[in-house]
Structure formats: C-alpha cells, structure tokens
Amino acid sequence: MTGDDLTFGIEEEFFVVDPRGQLSQSGDLVIDSAEEPRGELQRELTRSQVETATDICRTHEEALRQLRGLRGELAEAAAQRGCRLLPCGSPPMAESDLPHITPNPRYERMAEHFGATARTSHTCGCHVHVAIPDRETGVRLISHFRPWLPALLTLTANSAISDGFDTGYSSWRYQQWTRWPSAGPPPEFTSLDHYESIVDAWLRAGAILDRKMVYWDVRLSEAQPTVEFRFSDVAATPEEATLLGVLIRGLVTTILDSTEPAPGLSNEILRAHLWRASREGLSGQCPHPRTGDLAPTAKVISDVVDFAAAALEMTGDLDFVRDGCARLIADGGGADRQRVLFARCGLPGDVVEQFAF
Template sequence: MNKDVLTFGVEEEFFVVDRDGHLSPAGDAVVDAADEEEGELQQELTRSQAESATGICTARDEAERQLTALRTDLAEAAARRGCRLLPSGSAPLAETVLPAITPNPRYERMSEHFGATARTSHTCGCHVHIAVPDRETGIRVIDHVRPFLPALLTVTANSAICDGYDTGYASWRYQQWNRWPSAGAPPLFGSLDHYESIVDAWLRAGAILDRAMVYWDVRLSEKQPTVEFRLGDVAATVGDAVLYGVLIRGLVGTILASEARPPKLSNEVLRAQIWRASREGLSGRCPHFRTGDLAPASEVLDDVVTFAAGALAETGDLDFVRDGCARLAAEGGGADRQRARFEKRRAAEDVVDLLAVRPARD
C-alpha cells in the first residue's frame, strides 16, 4: 500500500432501545459503562442515543475491527441494562413520549433554541472523515464530490420504517435531519472565504449556535484536519459501513489526483437529486453523477466505483468495494432489508429484532 494513503475514520450513531424496541433513556449510562479499547464513545443529543468513533485508520481492516469492537462493547453495555443497541437511521417504533435531551449544557441550549426541531429530530447517521492537508483543499474536495452525493446516500440508506409504518423512503432519516437550518446539500463554494462567509452569517442569524452545528452533507471538520461526510444513515452492518467509508476515501483520492474543474451543479438541482436517492435508495433509480439522468441506482454505484477505481486499487480496496456493491445489489441495502422484514407481519418490532446488535456474550 502507498505510504501516502489517505487516512480516515468512521463515526456511528445508534439508538438505545428497551427489550420491546422502544427508545430507552439509558443511552448516556450505556456509553459510560462500555469498555472500549480502541476508538471513542460519546453521548448524543438525546438520552436514547449513543455514538462511537474509530481512531485514525489507514486500512479497511483497521476500521472493520474497530467498528465491530465498538458496536459489541455498546451492545454488551446495553444488554447489562436490559436494553439493545439499534443501528437504524430512524426509530422504527412509534413513541408516545419524546426522548429526553441529554443533560449537557450545549444540548440543553440547542433544545431551548431550536424547540421541536431538536426534540423530534432524533436520527442516527454515519459520518466519514477523510484527512486533507488544509482547509482550502477540503473546499476543493467538497466542490468536486457534490454530484456523487446521491449515489453515496444509497449505500447506507437504512431508515425505511419509522414510527411503526413504512415511510415510502429508503432514507427517511435524511428527510428528518434536513429540518435543521444548516443541514442539506452544500453549495458550490469556490473558495474557503465563501464557506466561511456562510458560516459567519448563520452564526449572526442564530441559525447555528456554534461551528459544530454546521450540518452540511459534507463539511470541514472543526476538530480534525478532515473533510467530514455526514449524509449517510448509520449502516445496518459493519460491512456496509466499511464499504461506505473506503468508497468515499477512493472518491476523495481520485479528486485530489485530478486537475479538473468542479461541475457547475446548482444547489437546487443537487437537493432534488439527493431527495430522489433518499426516496428510492439502492433498489430504485438514482440521478447519474455525470448526466443527472435517472438510472438504476446499482448501475450508478458501479459507475462511481469505476470512476474511483485507480485510487481504490492503490489502497487495495477495489475488489472489496466491487464485491460489496454486488452484494448490495443482490441482497438489498439496509432499507430493503427493513422493508422486507416489516412486510411479513407489518410489525416494526420485527425490524428491531433484525437490526439489533448481538452482544458477543449473547
């Protein structure tokens, strides 16, 4: 492997649910009790969530090992409290009571300022960080990667069932999350100054309370020297999450090796294209990154892999990504699996049983 390979990391958000599949307020206690050896565990906005983050990874097997261990640690800590760890972008069961906000000054301020947006936007995503040498390079990556966002969303789309019914979307989480004023597709920036001017205007308008609330689908990280991809649902499986992470790394590597200008894709059109991807997911049609025309999502994804093939081959990930995309095309993605299980009895509890992470000691 090339010694200059891009490093990456993956963050995953989960619901903590009781044995019946309903949201539990034990998320913060589960995080505190978990025994992670690698990576990091964190509390999230609501007490019904938990978050994990790998360390800096160079190879996909590092990411796979850490993601597996982090899920297992959280699942075991949840089991000790009579709960389960659920990798789903939206909560499958209908709830009669909104989840409580985690007792953290920042989260409480967010809840007070944004009201129902904060209280009802309990979703779980997968965030992928890719190292970049500087923020100007990060802006270049964001501008170039925008047309690929619809196809990327289909890889982890995993929130078809929410509130006890079939939403008709593969990624309902994406629709829920976009209620935040700073969420959604990033514009074509052209410069770091443009990016910063928007963030500054949001702060002055009170549309965000701090820079950590910049929620674009792809953004510059404020904590690490990375570009952070935030549009994906939490993946149904570790394998799906690793596939998503290394495919994004391959795209970024391809972009950094190119001298082409970024496509002039308007934000209005990109928003509509991502909406279509969130609606149909991997089993439907998706706007193609070159033409914008609809094509079977699996075929568009294959073309994304072909576009990034050189960078994927350099990191030894090309066969893994091709095989993973073929598997998704044949077996369906997380949303397809949710929907297939739900259709058997029209019971959202079955979706919870399908997805819940099994503790190693189970």
C-alpha cells in the first residue's frame, strides 16, 4: 500500500470568545451566518464551540489550503457577531458560568445523562481521518499504532493555561477529555469482533448513548471508511494541524506495510506514557515508542519521523514534516508559547489575545 492510496481529512474544534476573551454562547449562530466553504462547518456540544472539517485531501498543500480557508470563513462569520475564534485545547480564562448546551436533542440527552462530565469537559481537539480499505484493516492498524500516540500528543499540546492558571500540563485537555467513560487509549484488539464486543457492552451499560460516543484516542469512524485519530489538542496554527495530519498518514502507511506483530503494550503502561506526554509536551521528556524509556521529546519526534520517512518521501511530505518539527522544537509548541505569554504578567487574557483570530 502506498501513501497515495491513503487520503486524509482534518477536523478542528475552536472556542468562540467575546471581545473580553471570555467564552461566547454564539457558536451555533456563527455557524448559521457563515458562508458555505469548501469543507464543512459544524455545531458542537456547547454553544461556545464550533467545528470545521476539510474535504478529502491527498497532499499537505491541499490540506493546508483548506484549513486556512475554513478558519478564514469561520473567523469572518464570528467577527460579524463581535467574536473571535480561539484555537486552544482548554479555555485559558476563568469562566463564571458553565457552558450552555447547544439546542439539539442528542446533545441535550448527553448533558442530562453524563451530568458534570458533559458540562465541564470543555475542550477543543483536532481529529485526523485516514482512509482504510476495510474495518478489519482498521482494527489491526489501531492495535499497531498505539505506542506512537504519546509522541504525537506532544506535537500539538496546546492547553497549558486553563481556567486562569498554569495547569502544570502541556495538554490539560487530554486530562479533561479522558474523564469520559469511553475515552482514552484503545486496547490492543484481537479482531473486529473484539472491538465490536466492547462497543456493544458500553451501549448495554449506558456508558455511551450511541456509537458516535466511542471516544477512544483512535477509533473506527461510523460515518466514513476511515480510522479517526482523536487524541490531539486543536493545533494553534493550520500549519501545525497539517503537520500532524500528514505525519499520521505516513505512520499509517508504514505500519500497514509492516509485517511486525502488534507490540503487546498494556493499556496500563500506555496510559502512563500518555500521562507523561500530556504533562511535558515538546519541552520535556517522552516515553520512546520503541522502548518505553524516557528520552528528550525532540529526539523522540526525530525518531518518529525517521520511522515514517520512506512513506513521507513517497507522498512529498518529508521536507514539510522535517521543517515543521524543527520549527516547533526551536520555537516551542502551543503549550510552550502559552506559558511564555502567561509568565509575563500572569494574565490568561494575554494568551487569548495572541492566539485568537
């Protein structure tokens, strides 16, 4: 299988903020007033969020162009209502009120059933879809991809400042999001039946209300013939989101072409690796996907790119990925840049002012 066989798409969630930098409850109105772009604009669980989704992409140039266009269309619609979009994994400012649930029967049912989990897990992520030939292949891919999740989580960690303070985590969003009963790393599946048996048990237990609530860090899409990667914070820039998307595709291509057995990594250990990655982001240490030993994240990311280099070269993405990773290591990821702004005066509004568009 070649990288050209594997199309991909990227979804981004954003907060909608008012002129003071506080969360606005106008997300559904922003969507209503936006012009129809290439791609999709979607409502989210709360009225202070919006979501975009690209069309099918084949090159990093195409993905980047679409992401820039979608952000621009949505920002223009938000500006018409005196608002801006904020690409942060968690709201930097302290909020006095809980977010309002978007008027929608499914969302209202979720809020009633899951209570504070639904109302306080207020996060924005970036989801990458990669095409697969069939669901059996997707399940095999998920089992083999699991060790690479912590390293990739560091790339777009972008939620260090939340609720008015420095959380001590680079991706506080990941800690918040995994409170959902169906969220977190997927197990190492033995078969598609194994995957489906867990989903069925969750449905019978009421831990999910429908199949769209399977929130594993990597899951089979229910709507498209894709595997969906859901672990990442929303990226601070479209360039960083594109970098994540094509690097994931390169890893998928490499793994599907490999004959190596699944790594045999337990979920208990993988959760610990993801915790470390969400805490330290790009500026610290991360468990290495191959050994589990801690190493400087910059070294780990370099090894991840080297692992996927042949696939990235085949699709014309290798230089884009190497340059993007080098920039992130030199300038800091989203979380690092948030901390620099917050450290100046201790004002979370400075983070909003710099990141919002």
